[in-house]
Amino acid sequence: MGEEVARPKEAILVIDMLNDFCREGAPLDVPATRAVIPNIAREIRRVRSEDGKVVYICDAHAPDDIEFRNWPAHAVAGTVGAQVVTELAPLPGDAIVEKDTLLCFHRTSLDQVLEKSRVNTLTITGCVTNICVMYSATEAVVRGYKVRVPRDCVAGLDPEMHEFALRQIKEVLKAEIV
Numbered sequence: 001m002g003e004e005v006a007r008p009k010e011a012i013l014v015i016d017m018l019n020d021f022c023r024e025g026a027p028l029d030v031p032a033t034r035a036v037i038p039n040i041a042r043e044i045r046r047v048r049s050e051d052g053k054v055v056y057i058c059d060a061h062a063p064d065d066i067e068f069r070n071w072p073a074h075a076v077a078g079t080v081g082a083q084v085v086t087e088l089a090p091l092p093g094d095a096i097v098e099k100d101t102l103l104c105f106h107r108t109s110l111d112q113v114l115e116k117s118r119v120n121t122l123t124i125t126g127c128v129t130n131i132c133v134m135y136s137a138t139e140a141v142v143r144g145y146k147v148r149v150p151r152d153c154v155a156g157l158d159p160e161m162h163e164f165a166l167r168q169i170k171e172v173l174k175a176e177i178v
Helices: 033-049 110-116 129-142 159-171
Strands: 010-015 053-059 095-099 121-127 146-149
Touching: 010 033, 010 129, 033 053, 033 121, 053 110, 053 129, 095 110, 121 129, 129 146, 129 159, 146 159
Parallel strands: 010 053, 010 121, 053 095, 121 146
Antiparallel strands: none
16 A cells, blocks of 8 residues: 555644734724634634644733834733734634744744644734734745735735735745735
8 A cells, every 4th residue: 555645734823813903992903903803713713624723823022022112012911912802712722822023933832833733734814914924924934834824814004015915925935825
């Protein structure tokens, strides 16, 4: 008998879909996030139905984080603002990976979570398209993951920067925009 080829194992990364980004009037309100919540929920259901892994990538900053020199204070670890929005709330078995930078792999447990689940394909969703989404896609591609980004599951602060990031992800990273 021939060797059995392993079926691709997918994980969905839900990046920074937190109260401090998604709720109207939040410290770092990204209004476009509210429109993508149902689409991300759809992708989460699809990945779960295919026995994939759901991973929430969540900003979790110290109260005096250096990032607050450039951005309003947001997603301070342990606060309501740092929690995933209720519409996308994690279920038992989902992974929550906290980050304190724009990068989802740097100084986090994400590599270990994905290795343990034998993931080779990542669907990247969330906000902000030209910041955490694009940098996470870059990190994933350089680590050898196949990356796909559903256009209707990412949100930006600025339409031009959003489109720029999607072009970069497609043309430079050779990731799939669906």
